Amino acid sequence: MAVKLRVRLTAYALSFLALAAGSSAFAKERVTPKPARQESSSKGASNPRGEVLALSCSTCHGTDGKSVGIIPSINGRSAAYLEAALKAFKSGSRYSTVMSRHARGYSDDELRLIAEYYGTVSHNNK
Amino acid sequence: MSHNLSRRDFNKLLLSGVAASAFGVLGSSTSAFAASSSKKVVVIGGGFGGASAAKYLRKLDPSISVTLVEPKTVFYTCPLSNWVLGGLKTMEDTAQNYTILRNKYKVNVITDSAVAVDAARSTVRLKSGQVLGFDRLILSPGIDFKWDAIEGYSESVANSKMPHAWQAGPQTILLHNQLLAMKSGGRVLICPPANPFRCAPGPYERASLIAGYLKAKKPNSKIIILDSKEKFAKQALFKKGWDRLYPGMIEWRSGATGGKILKVDAATMSVATDFGAEHGDVINIIPPQKAGKIAFDAGLTDASGWCPINPVSFESTIHPGIHIIGDASFAGAMPKSGFAASSQGKVAAAAIVRLFQGKVPAAPSLVNTCYSLLAPGYGISVAGVYKLTVEGIVEIKEAGGLTPIDADDDQLREEANFAQGWYNNITRDTWG
Numbered sequence: 001m002a003v004k005l006r007v008r009l010t011a012y013a014l015s016f017l018a019l020a021a022g023s024s025a026f027a028k029e030r031v032t033p034k035p036a037r038q039e040s041s042s043k044g045a046s047n048p049r050g051e052v053l054a055l056s057c058s059t060c061h062g063t064d065g066k067s068v069g070i071i072p073s074i075n076g077r078s079a080a081y082l083e084a085a086l087k088a089f090k091s092g093s094r095y096s097t098v099m100s101r102h103a104r105g106y107s108d109d110e111l112r113l114i115a116e117y118y119g120t121v122s123h124n125n126k
Numbered sequence: 127m128s129h130n131l132s133r134r135d136f137n138k139l140l141l142s143g144v145a146a147s148a149f150g151v152l153g154s155s156t157s158a159f160a161a162s163s164s165k166k167v168v169v170i171g172g173g174f175g176g177a178s179a180a181k182y183l184r185k186l187d188p189s190i191s192v193t194l195v196e197p198k199t200v201f202y203t204c205p206l207s208n209w210v211l212g213g214l215k216t217m218e219d220t221a222q223n224y225t226i227l228r229n230k231y232k233v234n235v236i237t238d239s240a241v242a243v244d245a246a247r248s249t250v251r252l253k254s255g256q257v258l259g260f261d262r263l264i265l266s267p268g269i270d271f272k273w274d275a276i277e278g279y280s281e282s283v284a285n286s287k288m289p290h291a292w293q294a295g296p297q298t299i300l301l302h303n304q305l306l307a308m309k310s311g312g313r314v315l316i317c318p319p320a321n322p323f324r325c326a327p328g329p330y331e332r333a334s335l336i337a338g339y340l341k342a343k344k345p346n347s348k349i350i351i352l353d354s355k356e357k358f359a360k361q362a363l364f365k366k367g368w369d370r371l372y373p374g375m376i377e378w379r380s381g382a383t384g385g386k387i388l389k390v391d392a393a394t395m396s397v398a399t400d401f402g403a404e405h406g407d408v409i410n411i412i413p414p415q416k417a418g419k420i421a422f423d424a425g426l427t428d429a430s431g432w433c434p435i436n437p438v439s440f441e442s443t444i445h446p447g448i449h450i451i452g453d454a455s456f457a458g459a460m461p462k463s464g465f466a467a468s469s470q471g472k473v474a475a476a477a478i479v480r481l482f483q484g485k486v487p488a489a490p491s492l493v494n495t496c497y498s499l500l501a502p503g504y505g506i507s508v509a510g511v512y513k514l515t516v517e518g519i520v521e522i523k524e525a526g527g528l529t530p531i532d533a534d535d536d537q538l539r540e541e542a543n544f545a546q547g548w549y550n551n552i553t554r555d556t557w558g
């Protein structure tokens with residue numbers, strides 16, 4: 001019983017951390033401003049939260065943001081360009097069919113993390 | 127959402143299973159945190175969820191050894207299978223394989239089925255008798271049908287007279303051949319189940335594209351949708367499209383107006399409803415569904431027939447160390463789609479990498495977009511962004527939504543183009 005209780009309490013603490021570490025709804029933490037150029041690998045990922053958010057994008061934009069079809073590639077774009085584009089989709093100032101419906105689901109901090117991820121992901125990783 | 131989680135909220139979190147990965151971090155109950163160098167992950171099922179998870183595990187951390195168990199060597203996707211029924215694509219266009227996962231991502235792909243999972247020993251037994259050990263297991267077995275839900279329907283009826291075509295492959299070909307053989311002026315019945323089921327807009331895209339084929343090749347034919355539901359996904363957009371493209375051809379009956387089917391009779395090719403019998407020249411029964419069989423056998427399902435999971439890592443709340451993704455999981459507000467399955471596969475992969483490093487997984491956001499084609503150049507979509515809260519996975523109200531009902535022809539054309547573009551990218555993102 002005592003052992004069980006300790007595990008439960010630790011679990012409480014960790015589950016709070018799991019949320020707090022990642023969710024901007026809980027914490028508006030700053031991120032390292034200049035991430036190093038990275039492979040899309042967790043080992044080198046400068047921000048795990050940015051990575052897990054950014055992996056969603058590849059479903060439409062292709063692995064590492066390299067599109068093979070009509071949907072625009074986001075690989076090779078700078079973080080600044082991507083952040084501005086995502087914010088314009090979010091505000092509706094830039095026309096889109098579906099992007100503004102997605103961008104509205106993220107805080108400005110989260111959009112910046114996503115932009116930084118694709119702005120630094122390897123551009124020649126086949 | 128509040129910064130000060132009440133004790134009740136914490137309890138909810140714990141119940142929703144967020145703590146399960148914390149147990150993994152602590153290494154309290156499984157071999158998941160053994161301090162050995164090369165971690166082993168076994169993935170069961172090489173569909174949208176499983177193939178994505180296998181690829182991304184290897185991409186995110188090449189030190190992890192990944193084995194993917196899948197009985198098929200060619201995987202025909204459900205996405206685009208309605209386009210095949212409408213004569214717009216061939217089966218070949220929907221075929222995926224495991225060559226790139228094997229050769230480029232060095233996933234150990236085993237062509238076999240998993241028949242038993244031993245959660246306590248962390249092993250999986252395959253049909254061949256081979257036993258695989260794992261540090262963590264991912265299950266993405268997709269759906270199984272509740273064969274006993276509709277009197278008169280069975281697997282053998284599905285394979286001979288009344289296909290479901292809700293798993294792509296031979297079933298798609300059977301339904302397609304029946305449509306090709308049908309007489310002009312015939313009646314097609316499509317019978318979708320109650321929610322939740324795989325691909326909520328799928329039956330209505332199917333009706334649209336079959337109508338497109340019939341309009342061109344077999345005029346005066348009719349499609350009747352006998353639905354168990356009172357409303358359906360993207361309803362206003364579909365109905366507007368049907369009026370524009372196929373006036374008078376598609377009739378939709380809700381459950382309360384005779385849509386609910388009580389039994390089927392393969393011998394007379396008819397279905398019974400509260401309002402009497404309906405005959406069809408082609409009858410497509412889409413039965414109610416549940417998680418794939420191996421999830422039941424492994425004791426990972428609850429009373430709902432789906433697998434409860436911790437929304438941070440998609441780890442089972444029943445057996446820590448085992449993650450369930452895709453249609454088989456119960457993922458709160460997320461729909462059962464290939465997009466969702468792939469998104470979940472990547473989230474589970476990223477979480478597992480962190481857990482192996484002894485770190486807490488980052489909170490994910492999950493996304494979905496489902497395109498439906500009503501005709502070449504006429505596409506619509508529904509999108510959703512989902513967030514983890516104390517209530518589990520919930521849809522973010524400010525985001526997502528449908529193609530506007532007053533979308534002009536340019537936008538509908540653009541969405542149709544994106545439907546194809548999406549298919550090209552998700553299949554490469556998933557199978558390499």
Ligand SMILES: Cc1cc2nc3c(=O)[nH]c(=O)nc-3n(C[C@H](O)[C@H](O)[C@H](O)COP(=O)(O)OP(=O)(O)OC[C@H]3O[C@@H](n4cnc5c(N)ncnc54)[C@H](O)[C@@H]3O)c2cc1C
Nearest residue numbers: 171173174175204205239240268325452453463464465467
């Ligand atoms: C007509 C139709 C149209 C659709 N269109 C779309 C669309 O446009 N967009 C979209 O996002 N989604 C669409 N979907 C939904 C999509 O197909 C599913 O949601 C998706 O396939 C779910 O992925 P999954 O990994 O859970 O299961 P699946 O993709 O079905 O993969 C499961 C795999 O597990 C394997 N398996 C099962 N049991 C075992 C075992 N014991 N051992 C080893 N392997 C096993 C199976 O062989 C199978 O290959 C559509 C579905 C239908 C029916």
